[in-house]
Amino acid sequence: MPQRGSAQVDFQSSCRITAMTRSRLPSIALTAIMLLTPAAVAHAQQKRDSVEARRKAVSAQARFEFVRRVNLPLEYSGGTDCDARVGRFCQYNNADDTVEARKPRVISRARATLIASLDQLQKKSPRDGWITGQRVRYLIEAKNDTAALRVARECQAAAWWCNALEGLALHELREIPAADSAFNRALATMPAVEKCRWTDVTPLLDPALRSRFKKVGCGKNENIAERLWWLADPFWSQPGNDRRTEHYARHTMAKIQEPARNAYNISWANDLREMVVRYGWARYWTRGHASALSRNDAPVSGHEATPNYHFVPVSLTTDTVPKVKFDIDLDESSERYSSVIAKRVFEIQPQVAVFRRGDSAKVVVAYDVALRRELDSIPVWGSLALAPDENSPIVSSPDSADRKGALSVMVTPRSYVVSLEAIDTVAHRGAAWSRSVLQITPLKPGDVAVSDPLLFDPDDSEIGDLEAAMRRALGSNTIKRGKVGLYWEIYGLSQSDSARPISLTLTRINQSALRKLGESIGLASHASPLKIQWNQFATGSIASRSIGLDLSQIPRGRYLLRIEAGTASSTREVTID
Numbered sequence: 001m002p003q004r005g006s007a008q009v010d011f012q013s014s015c016r017i018t019a020m021t022r023s024r025l026p027s028i029a030l031t032a033i034m035l036l037t038p039a040a041v042a043h044a045q046q047k048r049d050s051v052e053a054r055r056k057a058v059s060a061q062a063r064f065e066f067v068r069r070v071n072l073p074l075e076y077s078g079g080t081d082c083d084a085r086v087g088r089f090c091q092y093n094n095a096d097d098t099v100e101a102r103k104p105r106v107i108s109r110a111r112a113t114l115i116a117s118l119d120q121l122q123k124k125s126p127r128d129g130w131i132t133g134q135r136v137r138y139l140i141e142a143k144n145d146t147a148a149l150r151v152a153r154e155c156q157a158a159a160w161w162c163n164a165l166e167g168l169a170l171h172e173l174r175e176i177p178a179a180d181s182a183f184n185r186a187l188a189t190m191p192a193v194e195k196c197r198w199t200d201v202t203p204l205l206d207p208a209l210r211s212r213f214k215k216v217g218c219g220k221n222e223n224i225a226e227r228l229w230w231l232a233d234p235f236w237s238q239p240g241n242d243r244r245t246e247h248y249a250r251h252t253m254a255k256i257q258e259p260a261r262n263a264y265n266i267s268w269a270n271d272l273r274e275m276v277v278r279y280g281w282a283r284y285w286t287r288g289h290a291s292a293l294s295r296n297d298a299p300v301s302g303h304e305a306t307p308n309y310h311f312v313p314v315s316l317t318t319d320t321v322p323k324v325k326f327d328i329d330l331d332e333s334s335e336r337y338s339s340v341i342a343k344r345v346f347e348i349q350p351q352v353a354v355f356r357r358g359d360s361a362k363v364v365v366a367y368d369v370a371l372r373r374e375l376d377s378i379p380v381w382g383s384l385a386l387a388p389d390e391n392s393p394i395v396s397s398p399d400s401a402d403r404k405g406a407l408s409v410m411v412t413p414r415s416y417v418v419s420l421e422a423i424d425t426v427a428h429r430g431a432a433w434s435r436s437v438l439q440i441t442p443l444k445p446g447d448v449a450v451s452d453p454l455l456f457d458p459d460d461s462e463i464g465d466l467e468a469a470m471r472r473a474l475g476s477n478t479i480k481r482g483k484v485g486l487y488w489e490i491y492g493l494s495q496s497d498s499a500r501p502i503s504l505t506l507t508r509i510n511q512s513a514l515r516k517l518g519e520s521i522g523l524a525s526h527a528s529p530l531k532i533q534w535n536q537f538a539t540g541s542i543a544s545r546s547i548g549l550d551l552s553q554i555p556r557g558r559y560l561l562r563i564e565a566g567t568a569s570s571t572r573e574v575t576i577d
Helices: 002-024 026-035 038-070 105-124 129-141 145-153 159-172 176-189 192-198 207-213 222-232 242-257 270-279 466-471 513-520
Strands: 084-086 089-091 284-287 300-303 344-347 351-357 360-368 381-387 404-411 415-423 430-439 454-456 483-491 500-508 530-536 542-550 557-565 568-576
Touching: 038 105, 038 129, 038 284, 084 270, 089 270, 105 129, 129 145, 129 159, 129 242, 145 159, 159 176, 159 242, 176 242, 192 242, 222 242, 242 270, 351 430, 351 454, 351 483, 360 381, 360 415, 360 430, 360 454, 360 466, 381 404, 404 466, 454 466, 466 483, 483 500, 483 557, 500 542
Parallel strands: 344 430
Antiparallel strands: 084 089, 284 300, 351 360, 360 404, 381 415, 415 430, 454 483, 483 542, 500 530, 500 557, 557 568
């Protein structure tokens, strides 16, 4: 009873105070009533609905991540030594980590429930960029990229954020040129601080390049950034730059995940952002064994898209003559990328040879992807692309539909980066890849020069020109013990030269210390160099020659093949297997 009376007194007092206020200030009350127009009431209600929608969305997202974490499949991963350590994270590049662990159905059902909830909450707050970002994120995670693109294109948040979400969805759909355009629109209007972070290439550099160039991108060493993106583009034969769009897609995903709960159950920090930018976002998660006290203590491992590769060069120059070195399988690398164009990428060593044609040069690259078991039964499209620098147009050969063949392009003499790409463009299962630097010096009038030797598979028919040799060219510099054909050309011979002495030698290189010891004490035969000499007669501006060699008695190993015509010569390093 006392409590009821007390409540009643308070309520009555409140009523009396309200009554006094109304009697003394009628004009103020009238003004307040006039301001509460239908539009103002609707706006206030919409604002309350948006706040409530965000609160419910945040709660639903956190609830899903909790369900995910406690139901993750058990799997031990990692080891004692990290390939890279980033803050709280230990990164392992595991070549066997290619099969996604089977997720319990409870996680898939919980994700579907979350997506449905976010869809409904978006209707109450259509301009909420956080909700839109989460919808795109979880649709991509559910492998519904088409729906993710639809959500991104319906986005009503800030223009730059909507463009970034569209670029992310397009990248996942392998629509690289369209993703490029979307990210360019996002970069043009995003806040300056955000743009600086996204265009900073420094985290992708290996320590030696980072120490040499310092900061790259974000207004610093922009020319180096442009060259890096040009060289890191895995496939010049395909439109767009999928490594660069992947970089911006990773920043977009990091921005989505930053203000949200995550499967690791840790707070967001710069190390987690750096992990996403350098290695990509986790595509699935597993957990280790929890402690006896709490199941939530189990360590969680994120698994990025695999297999992945290191397409950013390990060394390069910024001179007018580019020099670059790649190691796409390098484990301890500062970045890795699983290409959307080809699931697996195999680095090969094709034959590269240059043949003069007047003031131009014909670059021939012979390859054979059937040498890789993974590619020996699938259709691939081969392409040869050359470019002197990032500002010049790429010169490409007509595509080849064969797993084995020789491609060629005509160029002017200078230094080029040569890219050979043989891609399964239908199922995107695999690709063979090679990228190297080729220096072509101009010939001076009156000089005698020898072309690169081209290895080919000999038969009873005679090889009389380059096109015939290309049709039977070997796909690498590795020769099986047995017969092999050689084709080359000599330039600059004049009719006054009745005969020009020509020599061919095959000399072993990098002989093992054990072999040298065996030869010195007579336990192994000396590997004397193979040498052949003859006279070449002038037959015109281009003197071509082909011969067959029997290497069945030559020991296995690496050799230097040299063709000499007076003071002119050319060489090729070959391996006899």
